[in-house]
Amino acid sequence: MKQSFVRLVPLFLVVLCIFVSVISAQNQAYEHLVRDGKQKPIGHRPVLDDAWGSKPRNDGGQSASAVQEATAILRRIRPSTNRLSRFSKPTGVFGTTAYYAKELFFLLFMNGPPQQDLVTSKPQTRKLSPPLSQAVKLLEDAAAEKNPDAIFMLAEMNFYGNFTHPRNYSEAFRRYHELATLNGNSSAQSMIGFMYATGVGGAVKQDQAKAMLYHTLAAEAGDIRSEMTIAYRHHTGIATPRNCEEAVFYYKKVADKAIAYMRSGPPGGYSMVKDSYRIADDEGGVYGEGASVSSAGPNAKQGGPNSDVHASFDDVLEYLDLMARKGDPKATYNLAKLHYDGSRAFKRDLVSAKKRFLELARMYWTRDGKTKSDVPHGTEKLASKAAGYLGRMFLRGEGMEQSFSIAQTWFKRGIANGDALSQYSMGLMYLHGFGVTKDPVKAADYFAPAADQDLAVAQVRLGALFLDQGDVPTAMRYFDLAARNGHIEAFYYLAELSNQGVGRDKSCGIAAAYYKIVAEKAEIILSSFQEANEAYENGDLETALIDYMMAAEQGFEIGQANVAYLLDQVKPRFTLSSFIPFMKQKLSLVGDAALALIYWTRSAKQSNIDSMVKMGDYYLEGLGTAPDKEKAAACYLAAAETLQSAQAMWNLGWMHENGIGIEQDFHLAKRFYDQALETNPREAYLPVLLSLYKLRLRSWWNTVTNGRVNSIQDDPPPKKDWSFAEWIHAFLEADAAAWENMEVDDYDGTHTGHDGHMPGGDDDYYEDIDSDILESLIILSLTAALAFLVYYRAQRQRRAEQQRQQGQAQGQEGQQQQGQQEDRGMFPQANDPEFLNWQAGGVGH
Ligand SMILES: *[C@@H]1O[C@H](CO)[C@@H](O)[C@H](O)[C@H]1NC(C)=O
Numbered sequence: 001m002k003q004s005f006v007r008l009v010p011l012f013l014v015v016l017c018i019f020v021s022v023i024s025a026q027n028q029a030y031e032h033l034v035r036d037g038k039q040k041p042i043g044h045r046p047v048l049d050d051a052w053g054s055k056p057r058n059d060g061g062q063s064a065s066a067v068q069e070a071t072a073i074l075r076r077i078r079p080s081t082n083r084l085s086r087f088s089k090p091t092g093v094f095g096t097t098a099y100y101a102k103e104l105f106f107l108l109f110m111n112g113p114p115q116q117d118l119v120t121s122k123p124q125t126r127k128l129s130p131p132l133s134q135a136v137k138l139l140e141d142a143a144a145e146k147n148p149d150a151i152f153m154l155a156e157m158n159f160y161g162n163f164t165h166p167r168n169y170s171e172a173f174r175r176y177h178e179l180a181t182l183n184g185n186s187s188a189q190s191m192i193g194f195m196y197a198t199g200v201g202g203a204v205k206q207d208q209a210k211a212m213l214y215h216t217l218a219a220e221a222g223d224i225r226s227e228m229t230i231a232y233r234h235h236t237g238i239a240t241p242r243n244c245e246e247a248v249f250y251y252k253k254v255a256d257k258a259i260a261y262m263r264s265g266p267p268g269g270y271s272m273v274k275d276s277y278r279i280a281d282d283e284g285g286v287y288g289e290g291a292s293v294s295s296a297g298p299n300a301k302q303g304g305p306n307s308d309v310h311a312s313f314d315d316v317l318e319y320l321d322l323m324a325r326k327g328d329p330k331a332t333y334n335l336a337k338l339h340y341d342g343s344r345a346f347k348r349d350l351v352s353a354k355k356r357f358l359e360l361a362r363m364y365w366t367r368d369g370k371t372k373s374d375v376p377h378g379t380e381k382l383a384s385k386a387a388g389y390l391g392r393m394f395l396r397g398e399g400m401e402q403s404f405s406i407a408q409t410w411f412k413r414g415i416a417n418g419d420a421l422s423q424y425s426m427g428l429m430y431l432h433g434f435g436v437t438k439d440p441v442k443a444a445d446y447f448a449p450a451a452d453q454d455l456a457v458a459q460v461r462l463g464a465l466f467l468d469q470g471d472v473p474t475a476m477r478y479f480d481l482a483a484r485n486g487h488i489e490a491f492y493y494l495a496e497l498s499n500q501g502v503g504r505d506k507s508c509g510i511a512a513a514y515y516k517i518v519a520e521k522a523e524i525i526l527s528s529f530q531e532a533n534e535a536y537e538n539g540d541l542e543t544a545l546i547d548y549m550m551a552a553e554q555g556f557e558i559g560q561a562n563v564a565y566l567l568d569q570v571k572p573r574f575t576l577s578s579f580i581p582f583m584k585q586k587l588s589l590v591g592d593a594a595l596a597l598i599y600w601t602r603s604a605k606q607s608n609i610d611s612m613v614k615m616g617d618y619y620l621e622g623l624g625t626a627p628d629k630e631k632a633a634a635c636y637l638a639a640a641e642t643l644q645s646a647q648a649m650w651n652l653g654w655m656h657e658n659g660i661g662i663e664q665d666f667h668l669a670k671r672f673y674d675q676a677l678e679t680n681p682r683e684a685y686l687p688v689l690l691s692l693y694k695l696r697l698r699s700w701w702n703t704v705t706n707g708r709v710n711s712i713q714d715d716p717p718p719k720k721d722w723s724f725a726e727w728i729h730a731f732l733e734a735d736a737a738a739w740e741n742m743e744v745d746d747y748d749g750t751h752t753g754h755d756g757h758m759p760g761g762d763d764d765y766y767e768d769i770d771s772d773i774l775e776s777l778i779i780l781s782l783t784a785a786l787a788f789l790v791y792y793r794a795q796r797q798r799r800a801e802q803q804r805q806q807g808q809a810q811g812q813e814g815q816q817q818q819g820q821q822e823d824r825g826m827f828p829q830a831n832d833p834e835f836l837n838w839q840a841g842g843v844g845h
């Protein structure tokens with residue numbers, strides 16, 4: 001029997017093959033149909049769904065059908081695959097080699113004419129593909145008959161480059177303008193406002209007054225993006241005097257819509273997903289890992305499930321999965337929660353989440369709800385959390401059919417073990433009468449213990465119930481607690497109370513700040529972060545820039561930082577082209593640098609410290625503005641005063657050392673260098689150490705040669721004509737002091753640093769350990785050699801001096817000359833183009 005079965009296997013396989021191929025062919029055909037029929041456009045903006053002409057319009061029947069026909073054609077056009085999509089980040093030796101090999105290849109063979117600058121680029125003429133030009137023709141004819149949908153679509157295609165249509169910002173502007181004058185369409189007005197505000201693509205000259213006008217018109221007609229923009233402009237005083245009342249007026253409109261959207265979700269409301277992130281943070285911040293505030297000191301990445309410092313996300317997942325399969329409740333819980341919440345690196349997966357939560361719950365409860373005895377310690381708590389989530393998923397119908405009764409079962413189990421989420425959710429069921437009779441009092445009884453466990457949603461609901469009862473102080477207390485946990489509704493209630501002066505003094509400033517938080521938490525309904533991120537990840541920098549710029553105009557600090565980062569041409573990044581002499585670095589147009597400076601400034605104003613330091617760099621270098629060393633120093637000082645930016649402190653030290661923008665003062669310079677080291681011991685260690693060596697040498701020369709600058713030693717000896725004997729004495733003393741100091745501060749520092757903070761010395765960095773230690777050893781020995789040479793030369797000169805029995809004046813001259821020479825060797829000067837590379841690259845390395 002077995003024999004015959006084996007003989008049948010090939011036959012079976014053949015049949016299977018035929019079956020599969022037939023089925024898949026059918027599937028493909030079907031997919032094709034579906035794609036033709038109702039593929040959704042890329043990106044999502046609910047407003048635009050009408051533009052797809054799903055319902056025929058009665059006005060201008062012919063042009064409407066032309067638009068429909070055009071849309072049908074356009075839907076079939078696939079977006080082209082991205083040119084030069086970003087190579088994945090290199091890891092390891094082979095990865096790095098391959099990365100540079102690829103870059104070299106593209107550099108040498110695939111290098112087209114230099115890419116125009118992003119913002120001011122002139123559109124290139126490109127031949128349209130036949131179906132596209134057919135569709136455009138149809139749309140243009142319809143547009144000539146004043147069909148608004150056709151005009152709008154043409155405008156969008158020219159602006160965003162949808163359906164592989166080449167961008168032409170002038171044409172886009174013309175179309176938007178046509179539509180805005182035709183029927184006052186607020187979406188078009190908003191776009192015109194944006195184009196006037198940024199002068200993007202060189203379509204129109206930047207004109208803030210007109211930008212205000214169009215944005216205000218659009219905002220009056222209820223365009224949420226323009227409302228946000230106008231609110232921000234009034235809030236910070238861009239192109240209009242600061243006006244808190246106006247800011248509150250518009251922010252409140254946005255906030256109202258945000259809350260309405262949130263409440264329109266399933267029980268408990270939509271969760272407001274955060275899409276925005278600083279793209280610079282992927283590289284450790286604008287100054288690189290460790291040198292930027294966003295990745296140094298307390299913000300340094302610590303190992304965690306969402307961190308990719310030590311392991312890739314996949315490795316973490318794999319590890320968790322392994323542990324979960326071994327029955328580790330904690331790993332199961334973490335995994336389930338990762339699946340449930342999702343993240344930027346990881347798509348939400350409700351089915352897997354449910355599976356994991358169920359697994360966890362089964363560790364504690366039997367199928368019929370009895371609790372198991374002799375479970376390991378801690379399982380009970382995690383299992384009840386899982387019960388809370390399972391109930392929530394049934395309550396909201398996430399990844400399964402909505403079922404109030406099953407939800408209630410799970411909540412009851414969770415509540416038996418005091419799970420906060422279960423308590424809150426049960427309260428929610430009573431509050432709204434989901435599957436039970438409505439009973440606010442009972443709801444409050446459930447909310448209270450959850451609120452006591454610091455569950456923000458419960459605190460908000462409880463606060464709202466107290467507010468209904470007229471107990472404002474108690475309500476405020478709960479809102480404050482929930483706001484501390486960043487809950488959007490808590491900020492909304494607090495804003496409303498501040499705005500109306502209920503429970504506390506009426507305060508426009510506080511109301512505006514809170515409304516702004518609410519509005520910005522609703523980024524999903526009003527910002528283009530999602531599209532921007534997607535474009536950026538696909539290497540489509542132009543789209544990313546435009547989309548981030550929209551968010552930046554709406555006042556999102558992250559958008560502003562991202563735009564500035566993208567425009568920033570002076571990033572101290574070592575790309576291959578910076579090593580090849582004949583490949584000239586792309587020079588930035590003045591306009592781009594000026595625009596970048598604007599966004600750095602706006603971002604700095606919203607207390608982004610790295611942006612503030614960046615601003616200083618722009619003033620120092622004269623990028624996009626006239627060089628202004630004092631302003632640069634002021635920026636650095638402001639950033640340094642937050643006591644977070646080692647980079648700013650280091651820059652200040654350097655400015656004091658060289659007397660740039662501020663008074664030359666070695667003593668203060670040392671103070672700032674020391675502060676930089678204190679602020680960021682691990683990353684600033686090496687640059688600060690080197691700077692201190694150099695500073696000490698200079699200070700020493702200054703003392704020796706009786707210079708005018710305030711030396712590190714507090715009181716410089718009075719200036720007078722010294723005798724040779726005195727000079728020798730001073731020389732020897734300063735010499736001894738300098739070396740002594742080095743031993744006390746720096747030499748010891750080397751050792752403590754080695755144990756704790758030396759880059760590469762840390763356990764976490766085992767991968768970099770060799771190269772880092774080698775690097776620092778080389779630098780240290782070079783420094784030592786340099787110091788020795790200087791010392792040796794001085795000694796020899798002194799001996800020669802003595803031998804020749806010459807006067808002191810000549811001797812001093814010799815020393816001074818030498819001092820100047822030595823100054824130049826190791827560090828580039830401020831006006832040297834190398835300087836910025838060195839300065840910024842040095843810290844982050
Ligand atoms: C603007 O016009 C387009 C095209 O007709 C339409 O889809 C969109 O809904 C309009 N916007 C508003 C706010 O009316």
Ligand SMILES: *[C@@H]1O[C@H](CO)[C@@H](O)[C@H](O)[C@H]1NC(C)=O
Nearest residue numbers: 041043045048156160162531
């Ligand atoms: C064009 O693309 C942009 C950005 O991706 C998108 O927001 C817009 O809805 C698209 N417009 C149309 C008509 O598809």
Ligand SMILES: *[C@@H]1O[C@H](CO)[C@@H](O)[C@H](O)[C@H]1NC(C)=O
Nearest residue numbers: 123124125168169170171174
């Ligand atoms: C872009 O549009 C403008 C105005 O509609 C037109 O004059 C210009 O020729 C267009 N540019 C290209 C490259 O098609």
